[in-house]
Amino acid sequence: MHEVIIKRKVWISASHWLHSTFLSDEENTATYGKCNNPNGHGHNYCVTVGLKGPVDEKTGMVLNLTYVAKILDEKIAGNFDHKHLDLDTSYFEERPSTSENIAIVIWQILKRTPLANFLYSIELEETPNNSVLYLGD
Ligand SMILES: Nc1nc2c(c(=O)[nH]1)N=C([C@H](O)[C@H](O)COP(=O)(O)OP(=O)(O)OP(=O)(O)O)CN2
Numbered sequence: 534m535h536e537v538i539i540k541r542k543v544w545i546s547a548s549h550w551l552h553s554t555f556l557s558d559e560e561n562t563a564t565y566g567k568c569n570n571p572n573g574h575g576h577n578y579c580v581t582v583g584l585k586g587p588v589d590e591k592t593g594m595v596l597n598l599t600y601v602a603k604i605l606d607e608k609i610a611g612n613f614d615h616k617h618l619d620l621d622t623s624y625f626e627e628r629p630s631t632s633e634n635i636a637i638v639i640w641q642i643l644k645r646t647p648l649a650n651f652l653y654s655i656e657l658e659e660t661p662n663n664s665v666l667y668l669g670d
């Protein structure tokens with residue numbers, strides 16, 4: 534049995550602001566700087582989902598990536614694309630919409646889909662320079 538990690542990208546065009554309810558206004562400004570602007574700013578997030586599993590002998594696939602794409606389009610793009618992460622969704626009411634937290638939220642959403650048992654990694658690129666990698670807890 535051969536185990537392989539397959540990957541599929543999904544893009545999210547979204548706005549947000551970085552703000553923590555655990556910090557004072559002054560602390561928020563000091564911590565997040567320009568990203569604490571209440572009017573927000575935008576990113577084209579590139580999310581790469583890694584799925585690990587055995588290659589099926591008959592199909593030659595871990596999972597059909599066309600099927601994976603459909604789930605990611607519905608559950609990830611459908612939830613976040615062209616949204617304000619802090620105003621249009623409830624996921625970041627109690628945690629700042631950092632790349633770290635977005636990756637964790639995406640993991641939690643995918644845990645409730647048929648991809649759950651294959652979930653291996655969430656890589657989220659916020660800018661060409663900044664990215665995070667979450668491997669679950
Ligand atoms: N650990 C984290 N640090 C930062 C995050 C984050 O999610 N996790 N996020 C930000 C901001 O969202 C910010 O928008 C990043 O943009 P920017 O500073 O413009 O991005 P770059 O570093 O790619 O641009 P430079 O030109 O190199 O400054 C900040 N930190």
Ligand SMILES: [Zn+2]
Binds near residue numbers: 549568574576
């Ligand atoms: Zn940002």
